[in-house]
Amino acid sequence: MDRTTTTGNNPRRPDLSRDNLVDAAIGLIDRDGAGALSIRALADAVGVTPMALYNHFSSKRDLIAAVGERLIRSTQFDGGHGDWREQLRYCFGALRHLCLRHPGLPDLLKLDGVVPEAAYAPMDVTKKALQAQGMSELDSVRTFFLLTGYTLSQAAFQSHPTPALAPTEKVRRERISGRGHGPVDRRDPPPEWDFDASFSFGLGIILEGIEGRIRAR
Amino acid sequence: MDRTTTTGNNPRRPDLSRDNLVDAAIGLIDRDGAGALSIRALADAVGVTPMALYNHFSSKRDLIAAVGERLIRSTQFDGGHGDWREQLRYCFGALRHLCLRHPGLPDLLKLDGVVPEAAYAPMDVTKKALQAQGMSELDSVRTFFLLTGYTLSQAAFQSHPTPALAPTEKVRRERISGRGHGPVDRRDPPPEWDFDASFSFGLGIILEGIEGRIRAR
DNA sequence: GCTGTTATATATACAGTGTATATCTATTCG
């Protein structure tokens, strides 16, 4: 069946489609985080019954993958104009800013271990930049994992300030652990922590290490 | 009340306690992953009613934090004998192996953004090693985040092979997306991927970058 | 021994979650 046959502008049937649903889903996670994306919440948001979504996505995993696909595809990773260092800075800066603009994204993907196809665009950029410097394909891929792991972990760290304790939990904790250090929430960095500078510092170290490997070739 | 007043060896009341519960919880996540740790599953495992657990933990977050605390505390991070490089290799090697022995651990902690107090032991090791080389405290902490982010992301990548599609999901997907690339599961590395070598390679790059920073002081 | 207090385990219930199954309806095609 032709995909564009969706009831024209008939208001009776809402115009569901993968695209519209992904739009709405992104709205949800941008507003209230990855946890806010539930089948029922999304159905409510588009004014439809939960099970209706299953005519467009085979599962929540499928939906999540589509969200990731869309967001990552909307980002350009190969815009660096200078040398390999600039290219990598651009590429992973773009990845980082994508994660910061959509703080729910890394959580969402990690939640179900989904890796959208598009997520490997930065890998291609990295391989191209480094192989041009004489690095082997294997080492280029390894370096890609290094850069990606670092970038995502930093973005996640920046995006999630300490989640507050639920009030009732706090009360019960006092009752229970008269002894024993209670659990500790994600410890915040000092409030004036400069995430940009911190990320840049770590990236600089990595780039310097890469340069050493390249020169040692 | 004295903590050791737990009914002696009376079999009527099972000997619940934070320690025993954490033991059982670790058993669950080691056997079936982070997702297998639910209040009800843990209660079943120790032969008790779900709500009984809430006399020992204020919430599931509390339980998770205790599990993390215990596992991390059981690990020694400062056993390196050589120079700062060896110390860091030892420290983050230990962190990595901890995560590999308990593949559910990173997921578990990330799940609720919990960071056990003990998780900052590696930070102390890193600060000590690097400040001894003249690095500032700020940069040492930044470097710690770099090393931790890399180590955890690599361990997570190694621990989670592609989750299989649920059978019904596969069927429905065929029905739906006659068009559109379906979602992609975590793409596996090639089957002969050498995780140890890959981790070592990335760590080497980081250490080389650090050395550059230290020398440039 | 008995009694009151405190610690712990239970029973029940609620609001969520993803999704299987069956049904109903609106649209399109022959």
Added chain:
DNA sequence: CGAATAGATATACACTGTATATATAACAGC
């Protein structure tokens, strides 16, 4: 038009964490 089909719905199930109220077991002091 009638038949086929795509898509939305209604209901239900098994699961989650946990609030609330109740019951029971252990201990303190008499």
